[in-house]
Amino acid sequence: MKGLIIREPWIGMILDGCKTWELRTQHTTTRGEIALIRKGSSQIVGVADLVDSLPPLDRKGLAESVQFHRVPPAEQESALANGWLFPWLIVNARRLSTPVPYLHPNGAVTWVNLDPDTSQSIARARQATRAEPGLVPLKTPSQSAIVHSGLAVDAGVASARGPDRNGGLGAKISPALEAELVATADRLGVRVKALRSDTTKMRSFTVPSRAGDQIVLVHRDARSTSHVQIFLAPALDGRVAHEIAGIPGVQRYVNAKTNDHRMRHSAFHVFKEPQPIGEPFGHGWLLDQHRAGELFGKLVEIIRGK
Known part of the structure; x- marks a missing residue:
């Protein structure tokens, strides 16, 4: 040590x-x-x-x-x-x-x-230690700070810059928030794939389950400052959707273009499942940013039991 x-x-x-x-x-x-x-x-x-x-x-x-x-x-x-x-x-x-x-x-x-x-x-x-805590809650500023490559910008400034090419705000997931997810994964024995670069849009987590290793992707290029986007392989999503939907603070991601729960992205080839023509896709969920570590932990536990 x-x-x-x-x-x-x-x-x-x-x-x-x-x-x-x-x-x-x-x-x-x-x-x-x-x-x-x-x-x-x-x-x-x-x-x-x-x-x-x-x-x-x-x-x-x-x-x-x-x-x-x-x-x-x-x-x-x-x-x-x-x-x-x-x-x-x-x-x-x-x-x-x-x-x-x-x-x-x-x-x-x-x-x-x-x-x-x-x-x-x-x-x-x-x-x-009498009462060793789990994750220490991260202090959240009154106005959400969105941090990328070490630079923090106020959420209002990010909004003023207008949408990015994917229709989002161009704001990145906060490294402090991402660190909380990584720490949660480490505590639960979930493997975290290293980023290829600071601009990598998807962070990959591998959750061991009864059916074998399952991939969970966290979208680092967040569309919303109030939620963290999580994407699962469609087959896995089909097995866990009912239980995940019952977690307070978790809601379905809705693709505004296709009006479903998919998000197309080239990174989703990691799911290694048959895909329709075009870019592969994953099924998405939104976690309340202020409880992201706790909610991510619950999602991992559900997947682990499947």
């Missing part, structure tokens, strides 16, 4: 669930559960999931994404000058019931490779 060294006040904000972007000076390829080390204390105070590393922010992106990184305006010039512009997405933070001491190696300033004994101590501290 690896431990990430974070100074105050940032580590406290992460543990409180109000900070999901930890700004660093470079990308990281590390993913999965990490330990949270309070700088200068030689103690591990929590654990969390590091789920992604975003492109660097520019001045505007830094200013417009405060709700994720929490760097106040007065400190942003310093962040720009020192290159603290690479957001690492950290979610599902949990405090340990008792801080775990560790031996700090000389020269370690970012990561610490923890020995097996320390990792076991962390596991015991987690078990001793």
